[in-house]
Amino acid sequence: MNMKISSLNVIYKNKSHCIHALDKVKLEIKAGECTALIGESGSGKSTLANACLGILPKNTCFSGSIALDNSPLNYCNEETINQFRWKKIALAFQNGAANLNPVQKIIDQVTEPLLIHTDIDKATALKIASQSLNKLGLSPDQLLLFPHQLSGGQLQRVMLTMALILDPEVIILDEPTACLDAITKSLVANVIEENKHKNKAILLITHDLEFAANNSNTIAVLYAGQIMEQLPAKHLLTSPKHPYTMALARSYPATNTARDLGGIKGDFCLRTTHNNHDQPTHRHLTHNKLHGEHNTNHIPIDGCLFHNRCTQELTLCKHQKVKLIPQQDHHIRCLRNGIVNILELKEASKSHDGIVALHKNDLTIKAGEVFSLVGESGSGKSTLAMIAAGILKTDSGKRIFKGKNMDELIKYNYKSLSKQIGFIFQNQSSALSHRFNIFEAIAEPFRIHKITESKEELLVLVKKLLTDVHLPTEEAFLKYYPHQLNQGSLQRVGIARALALKPSFLIADEPTSSLDPSVQAKVVKLLLELQIELGLSMLFITHDIGLARKISDRLGVILQGQLVEIGPASLLFGTPAHPYTKFLIDSAAGLAKIYIDHNQTTTPLKSGCSFSMHCPRAREHCHQLAPQIKLHGERLLACHYPLPDYIKQHQSNLYIKQNISDQDLHSKTLSTIAS
Amino acid sequence: MHINLRTNFISDPWFLIGASFTTLFCLIALIGPILSPHDPWEMSFDPISPPTIEHILGTNDCGQDIFSELLYSIHNTIFFGLSSGFTTLIFGVAIGLTSGWYGGKIDLFLMRLADILLATPSIMILILAASFFHPSPITLALLLALLMWPTISKVVRANTLILRESLHIKAAKQMGASNWYIIKRHLLPEMYPIYLIGFTSKIRSAVFMEASLAFLGLFDPTRKSLGIMISYSLKYYYLGIWWNWLMPPIICLSVLITATTFLAISLEKVMDPRLKESLGDNLA
Numbered sequence: 001m002n003m004k005i006s007s008l009n010v011i012y013k014n015k016s017h018c019i020h021a022l023d024k025v026k027l028e029i030k031a032g033e034c035t036a037l038i039g040e041s042g043s044g045k046s047t048l049a050n051a052c053l054g055i056l057p058k059n060t061c062f063s064g065s066i067a068l069d070n071s072p073l074n075y076c077n078e079e080t081i082n083q084f085r086w087k088k089i090a091l092a093f094q095n096g097a098a099n100l101n102p103v104q105k106i107i108d109q110v111t112e113p114l115l116i117h118t119d120i121d122k123a124t125a126l127k128i129a130s131q132s133l134n135k136l137g138l139s140p141d142q143l144l145l146f147p148h149q150l151s152g153g154q155l156q157r158v159m160l161t162m163a164l165i166l167d168p169e170v171i172i173l174d175e176p177t178a179c180l181d182a183i184t185k186s187l188v189a190n191v192i193e194e195n196k197h198k199n200k201a202i203l204l205i206t207h208d209l210e211f212a213a214n215n216s217n218t219i220a221v222l223y224a225g226q227i228m229e230q231l232p233a234k235h236l237l238t239s240p241k242h243p244y245t246m247a248l249a250r251s252y253p254a255t256n257t258a259r260d261l262g263g264i265k266g267d268f269c270l271r272t273t274h275n276n277h278d279q280p281t282h283r284h285l286t287h288n289k290l291h292g293e294h295n296t297n298h299i300p301i302d303g304c305l306f307h308n309r310c311t312q313e314l315t316l317c318k319h320q321k322v323k324l325i326p327q328q329d330h331h332i333r334c335l336r337n338g339i340v341n342i343l344e345l346k347e348a349s350k351s352h353d354g355i356v357a358l359h360k361n362d363l364t365i366k367a368g369e370v371f372s373l374v375g376e377s378g379s380g381k382s383t384l385a386m387i388a389a390g391i392l393k394t395d396s397g398k399r400i401f402k403g404k405n406m407d408e409l410i411k412y413n414y415k416s417l418s419k420q421i422g423f424i425f426q427n428q429s430s431a432l433s434h435r436f437n438i439f440e441a442i443a444e445p446f447r448i449h450k451i452t453e454s455k456e457e458l459l460v461l462v463k464k465l466l467t468d469v470h471l472p473t474e475e476a477f478l479k480y481y482p483h484q485l486n487q488g489s490l491q492r493v494g495i496a497r498a499l500a501l502k503p504s505f506l507i508a509d510e511p512t513s514s515l516d517p518s519v520q521a522k523v524v525k526l527l528l529e530l531q532i533e534l535g536l537s538m539l540f541i542t543h544d545i546g547l548a549r550k551i552s553d554r555l556g557v558i559l560q561g562q563l564v565e566i567g568p569a570s571l572l573f574g575t576p577a578h579p580y581t582k583f584l585i586d587s588a589a590g591l592a593k594i595y596i597d598h599n600q601t602t603t604p605l606k607s608g609c610s611f612s613m614h615c616p617r618a619r620e621h622c623h624q625l626a627p628q629i630k631l632h633g634e635r636l637l638a639c640h641y642p643l644p645d646y647i648k649q650h651q652s653n654l655y656i657k658q659n660i661s662d663q664d665l666h667s668k669t670l671s672t673i674a675s
Numbered sequence: 676m677h678i679n680l681r682t683n684f685i686s687d688p689w690f691l692i693g694a695s696f697t698t699l700f701c702l703i704a705l706i707g708p709i710l711s712p713h714d715p716w717e718m719s720f721d722p723i724s725p726p727t728i729e730h731i732l733g734t735n736d737c738g739q740d741i742f743s744e745l746l747y748s749i750h751n752t753i754f755f756g757l758s759s760g761f762t763t764l765i766f767g768v769a770i771g772l773t774s775g776w777y778g779g780k781i782d783l784f785l786m787r788l789a790d791i792l793l794a795t796p797s798i799m800i801l802i803l804a805a806s807f808f809h810p811s812p813i814t815l816a817l818l819l820a821l822l823m824w825p826t827i828s829k830v831v832r833a834n835t836l837i838l839r840e841s842l843h844i845k846a847a848k849q850m851g852a853s854n855w856y857i858i859k860r861h862l863l864p865e866m867y868p869i870y871l872i873g874f875t876s877k878i879r880s881a882v883f884m885e886a887s888l889a890f891l892g893l894f895d896p897t898r899k900s901l902g903i904m905i906s907y908s909l910k911y912y913y914l915g916i917w918w919n920w921l922m923p924p925i926i927c928l929s930v931l932i933t934a935t936t937f938l939a940i941s942l943e944k945v946m947d948p949r950l951k952e953s954l955g956d957n958l959a
Contacts, residue, residue: 391849418851431842435864447860448852501850 001069001088001169003029003052003201008064010047010056010225020271021047023225024064026324029170034192034202036212036233038248039222040268045205046094048222049172052203053091054081068170086113092163094174094205096155100147106133107143110162117166132161137187152179160191171195172203177211189215209252213237221245224271224305227324229338230331238568238634241330241338243310243368250553257570258549259370260525263532266309304335311368311535312340340403342367342505342537343388348397350383357383358561360397362629365505370531370538372552372569374545374584380561381541382426385509388539389423390414401505419449422498422536426510428490432482438493439478442466445500465496469526488519495527499534506531507539512547524551545588549573557581560610562626567635577635577642580611609640617641683945690945693937700931704753707746715743715899723911726919733919736911745923747899752882753931755816755900759881762820764874767827772862774828775835776854786832789825797822798887805893812885812894819884827873834866868942875939879932886928901928 010022021044029035037045050056052066054075065072068088074080093099101109110129114120120128130143136157147155156179163171173192177185185208192215195202206212212219213236221229221244229242237254240246250262304310307317317335324333332338347360358380365371365388375381386392387399390410399406401417409417425431432441442462452458463473469492471477482490491511498506508527512520528551531538542548548555552569557580565578576582586592595616609615612622622640629638684690703710712729713720720730722738732741774785797819804810804818838844844861852860882901888894889902896903901924908920 389849391845415851418849421849423846423849425842425846427842431846433843433861433865444847444852444860445850448847448850448856497846497850 001201002031003089003170003203004067004070005029005048005052006065006067008048008051008066009061010044010051011061012057013059013061017272018061020273021225022051023271025222025225025227027220027227027230029201029203030217031169031201032196032199033218034196034204034216036204036206036216036219037222038207038209038212038219038236040248041207042224042268042270043222044225045222046174047225049091049174049203049205052089052170052172053085055091086166086168087117088168089170089172090163090166090168091172092156092160092174092176094178096152096159096179097147099159100155102147105144105146106138106150106158109147110158110165113162113166129161129165132165133158136161136191137184153181153184156180157184157187160188164191164195168200170201170203172205174205175207176204177206177208185211192216209236209249210254221248224269226305226333227331228306228333230324232329235330238571241327242332242334243312243339244306246339246366246368246553247309247311254570256574258573259552259569260528260550262528264309265311265533265535269305269308271305304333309535311537312336312342339366339368341365341400342402343539344398344400345384345388346398346400348387348394348399350380350387350392350395356561358387361561361563363388363556363563363566365537365539366554367504367537368535369553370528370540370551371554371556372540372542372548373556373558374542374548375558376584377543378560379558381543381558382509383561384558385423385507385539385541389421389507390417391423415449419501420503420505422501422503422506424491424494424498424506424508424511426513428487428494429482431494432490432497434482437479437481438485441482441493442496442500445497449501451501461500465500468499468530469493469496471496486519487515488523491515491519491523492526495523495530499530502534504535504537505539506536507541509541510543511540513543520547527551545584557584562610562638563629563636564611564638565635566629567637571634575643577632577637578639579615579617579641579643582643583611583614609638617643684941687941687945689937690941693934693939693941696930696934697938700749700753700927700934703746704750707750711740711743711746713740713743715739715747716897723914723916732923733916735907735920741904741920741923744899744904745901745927748901748904748924749927749931751812751899752885752901752928755812755885756878756882758813759816759819759823759884760874760878762817763823763827763877763881764870766820766824767873767877768831768863768866768870770824771828771831772835772858775832776839776858776862782832785828789828792822792825795822798884801884801888802891802893805888809895812898815888816881816885819881823877823880827869827877830869830873831866834869835862838862838865871939871942875935878935882928882932 005025005027008022008025009020012019012021025044025048027035027037027048037048039045047056051062056062062075066075067073068084073084100106107126107129110133111122111125114125114128115122118125130140133143134140138154138157142150142154147158150158156176160173160176163173173188176188180188189211192202192204202216204212204216213233216233219231219233219236220227221231221242223244228244229240231240231245235241236245237249237252237257240249244264247262247264250259251264253261303316303318303320304313304322307313310317314335320335322333322335324331325337327337330338341364343363343365345361345363347362348358349356349360350358361384363384373381373384383392387394390399390401390406393407393410401409402420406417436444439459439462442465443458446452446458446461452461459478462478466473466477471489471492482493485493494511511527512523515523524547527538530536540548540551549569554567555569555572556566557564557572557578559580565572565576565581572581573585576585583592595614607626608623609618609626612618615622619641625640627638627640629636631637632642712731716739718738720734720738720740722734722736724730724734726733730740730742732745735741735744770785770789774782800822801815801819805815810818838861844857847857847861885900886902886905889898889900890906892903892906894900894903904924905921908916908924912921
């Protein structure tokens with residue numbers, strides 16, 4: 001049975017204000033599929049589940065329709081609701097301990113729906129209940145305990161069993177894995193898989209992104225009551241299209257990502273309206289503060305709800321209404337049609353005096369992401385950085401920055417471009433004039449852009465920046481010269497300078513290569529913190545592949561001026577496809593030995609692959625013909641003979657083995673109850 | 676910062692020696708004509724008499740007071756040197772910076788012009804100009820400046836070329852700085868020592884040039900100048916006047932040049948924070 005939710009609105013009414021929990025939610029849960037609903041807490045996930053079951057609180061406005069196989073469900077009164085509740089739509093509640101009766105034994109509570117909704121006798125009901133509980137890993141002894149005697153994870157499984165016991169058509173699982181350990185989680189995954197085969201429709205509400213990505217078919221991302229994106233599950237962690245989904249994915253500690261956890265800038269807001277407005281034309285963002293006090297900032301928002309936390313917001317985002325628009329296999333609610341590219345290089349090349357520093361390369365950097373470029377020294381990393389920053393001109397090709405032609409911007413309006421791009425140099429001791437003290441060095445961008453001329457105002461601005469990068473703001477420190485500071489502090493001064501004009505794109509060219517690991521750790525942490533807090537997009541150039549692993553969302557590998565592999569960092573580190581990528585990763589760990597093919601007869605041509613001499617997989621024509629960069633799944637790759645995906649593990653179907661046969665179990669349960 | 680600089684200067688012997696002598700000469704140049712006991716053009720004394728109390732350095736062949744003559748000569752020589760040196764510096768720096776920063780055709784044109792001027796012997800042009808047009812000393816100083824700028828501008832250009840590739844200028848450029856901003860805030864202050872060295876060396880050349888032109892008799896013979904004094908005194912060296920007539924102008928010339936050089940070295944050392952740190956105060 002398919003469940004179709006269309007234009008579902010839920011508003012919680014309070015004495016003083018209303019909370020808009022759901023706003024025109026449209027969702028289809030197909031039979032035999034699992035649809036996952038993800039989002040931060042407070043986004044309205046559980047409200048949706050409760051609305052489906054008709055168990056919303058009394059002071060709630062509810063509109064829209066929920067239909068099962070095109071016949072709308074009637075939520076008028078308890079009687080009509082009871083016709084489908086539990087039998088057709090069942091919900092496994094989130095908090096097991098709070099939703100179970102503390103004075104009844106587990107087994108009795110699980111049997112209860114069977115006894116109420118069906119005609120079977122108690123013995124059969126007990127048998128069915130104990131079997132289903134056993135399936136989820138609860139031993140017969142535990143069935144006779146009271147809820148408080150079980151752990152949270154076990155209670156969760158009890159809730160799940162209760163929901164499944166009547167074999168409903170639509171199963172809603174509200175955070176089924178919230179307090180489960182990894183092994184028990186796989187039991188839940190099994191239950192979902194089984195029910196999919198039974199052609200049930202499953203709505204999985206979770207904030208466990210990886211679980212959702214692996215166990216569902218489609219995913220809907222909910223933010224403040226609106227669906228922001230609806231996407232195929234496999235794209236969730238690697239190629240989301242909405243900035244919010246990307247930020248969520250980055251905040252989630254997935255098992256295969258190496259990057260440090262990011263976050264989303266700003267705080268989550270509830271949507272509220274005050275009751276004294278008759279018409280809810282005026283919406284307010286209310287910060288959900290800890291102390292229950294509602295700090296309302298009176299911003300009327302018609303526009304995107306996420307705009308204040310977004311990495312690519314325009315002023316228009318604040319005011320223009322956005323609809324959920326289908327785009328290939330995604331549905332996106334974004335004025336800018338999903339994550340935009342902040343920088344695009346198209347066939348950009350550069351050579352110095354006949355030496356090719358950069359071959360024709362295509363590169364896109366998305367808004368809000370950290371893109372790392374790794375490669376050995378002399379591979380053209382810095383040239384690419386300079387080209388991206390607009391410091392160097394390209395010999396050929398196009399550069400597009402925020403949808404505008406960069407070469408034209410450089411020609412006619414360089415100042416506006418330079419304001420939007422921050423550049424952190426490798427060697428700050430030479431990037432800061434030795435005649436400038438710290439104050440003058442940091443005030444330089446303000447002076448160049450004539451932000452202010454007065455020394456007092458400059459001092460305020462400079463001190464704010466220094467605080468941002470965790471440097472002292474005393475007068476004495478401001479009077480230091482660059483050569484009097486240590487490398488770590490100098491790098492921070494460089495970061496402060498790069499961030500002075502509030503750029504949206506930051507290019508860091510080996511910012512930490514001259515630092516020792518402990519200082520490097522601090523500087524990198526600071527950079528990432530600022531990246532999240534300011535919603536920056538970042539191009540991080542490094543030769544340190546270990547560092548790139550820790551910071552990047554996406555990774556590009558450059559070999560002698562040619563990008564050979566570009567893709568999500570987790571993918572490239574997990575299963576490198578280009579032999580050079582693997583070579584780099586192994587070299588970083590000190591494992592690689594340079595391979596030289598002594599048996600080869602032909603000398604490699606200039607037109608051949610640059611790595612062919614050292615590549616153990618190279619064949620005859622690798623030496624003659626360079627591979628073109630092509631899209632292979634999630635990654636771009638330039639290799640004739642890519643490495644096989646050797647880490648693709650087949651999913652293990654884990655069952656906890658039960659030695660007790662069903663018959664034994666049944667008699668044992670009965671005898672314990674009797675005694 | 677200023678307090679630091681002052682203490683640094685005061686503790687630097689190079690500065691002390693250079694500055695004291697330069698100040699002395701400048702003072703002489705300024706108030707020398709007032710101090711002089713006699714009118715240097717007055718020919719009413721006994722010619723070629725040894726020093727007496729009235730005439731500290733004696734009198735010359737025309738019966739003029741050598742001491743008064745010396746004071747006037749220092750005044751003239753220093754003003755000639757300063758005006759010529761200063762103008763040369765302005766020309767040199769302006770042309771060198773333009774040439775180095777903008778490059779291209781401007782650079783090509785200006786540097787070929789400089790090459791032509793470098794190949795031309797400036798003394799010849801000055802002799803020709805002086806003998807044909809009898810210009811005033813200040814015109815001659817400006818003419819000299821027009822001929823002397825290439826050496827300064829070549830050095831400034833070379834340094835500009837180095838600096839424009841340096842990271843902090845690239846950083847400023849990346850931040851959107853205009854040409855004028857970079858020239859004003861980065862290039863000009865960055866090459867401060869070069870100006871001082873150039874300025875001093877040009878003062879020295881100008882002083883020498885003035886002395887040589889005067890020595891060759893290309894100035895108005897009644898003009899008071901260290902060169903003319905040396906030139907005249909040499910005619911009577913057999914009379915044993917070397918110590919009271921020949922030596923004073925020679926010593927003044929040498930000390931003047933040495934003092935300015937000392938001053939330049941010290942300024943460079945103290946003004947450049949990096950040099951200061953690496954050389955310390957033990958350089959002297």
